[in-house]
Amino acid sequence: MATPLVVSDVAKSFTMHLRGGLVLPVVANVSFAVASGECVVLGGPSGIGKSSILKMLYGNYAVDAGQILVSHAGRTVDVASADPRTVLEIRRSALGYVSQFLRTVPRVAALDVVAEPLISRGTAPEEAHERAAELLSRLNLPRDLWQLPPATFSGGEQQRVNIARGFITDHAVLLLDEPTASLDATNRRVVIAMIEAKKMAGVALLGIFHDEEVREAVADRILDVTAFSPRRSAA
Numbered sequence: 001m002a003t004p005l006v007v008s009d010v011a012k013s014f015t016m017h018l019r020g021g022l023v024l025p026v027v028a029n030v031s032f033a034v035a036s037g038e039c040v041v042l043g044g045p046s047g048i049g050k051s052s053i054l055k056m057l058y059g060n061y062a063v064d065a066g067q068i069l070v071s072h073a074g075r076t077v078d079v080a081s082a083d084p085r086t087v088l089e090i091r092r093s094a095l096g097y098v099s100q101f102l103r104t105v106p107r108v109a110a111l112d113v114v115a116e117p118l119i120s121r122g123t124a125p126e127e128a129h130e131r132a133a134e135l136l137s138r139l140n141l142p143r144d145l146w147q148l149p150p151a152t153f154s155g156g157e158q159q160r161v162n163i164a165r166g167f168i169t170d171h172a173v174l175l176l177d178e179p180t181a182s183l184d185a186t187n188r189r190v191v192i193a194m195i196e197a198k199k200m201a202g203v204a205l206l207g208i209f210h211d212e213e214v215r216e217a218v219a220d221r222i223l224d225v226t227a228f229s230p231r232r233s234a235a
């Protein structure tokens with residue numbers, strides 16, 4: 001079976017157009033792979049480029065160089081050079097992402113927000129809603145919130161909706177950007193167990209976790225992003 005995620009020689013810099021075109025190099029020569037059933041955690045100090053790496057992998061940020069190979073169902077796609085339509089297709093079928101904050105859509109109920117990725121992959125709405133309800137109940141989201149749009153939910157409630165939405169599919173690769181940052185200890189433990197279940201199912205996980213307890217519990221390997229920082233020698 002092909003390795004689900006292979007990153008090779010990726011580089012990224014930001015050009016600050018409002019600052020006379022100042023170029024800020026963020027990472028260079030980023031090379032690593034995440035195997036099926038493995039959870040790799042991106043480490044290193046604040047501002048070193050951890051979130052930028054996740055955003056490039058998900059196709060939110062363009063890359064200056066390198067390849068981001070995602071394998072799924074016998075084919076491999078390079079997210080770094082894929083056209084937008086292919087990126088959307090790979091997100092739907094193979095590449096999941098739990099961002100730090102939920103992007104709420106007005107007037108869409110929490111249960112529908114969570115069920116949507118399954119429905120868009122062809123699961124019957126009833127079955128998708130059942131699965132969404134299971135996840136929301138596992139994450140202790142009060143049942144009377146399920147039919148409400150999450151816009152007015154607390155930070156931790158929104159984060160749990162976001163986690164449920166990200167975990168509902170069986171994507172081969174799952175990117176996690178501080179999914180437990182706003183959670184209490186009980187729900188952090190639920191998320192740790194959900195990550196363990198994904199590993200058992202053979203998913204390749206790559207995440208950022210500032211919480212040490214969570215990091216220790218889930219990480220098979222910590223990858224220090226300082227090694228990819230072009231600014232490290234200047235620091």
Ligand SMILES: Nc1ncnc2c1ncn2[C@@H]1O[C@H](COP(=O)(O)OP(=O)(O)OP(=O)(O)O)[C@@H](O)[C@H]1O
Binds near residue numbers: 026044
């Ligand atoms: N869209 C952007 N435009 C310009 N600079 C950016 C942009 N996104 C990130 N940066 C810069 O890139 C560097 C890396 O930021 P990034 O958010 O990836 O770091 P991080 O390691 O995830 O930090 P933290 O742990 O604090 O979240 C920072 O210097 C940041 O200011």
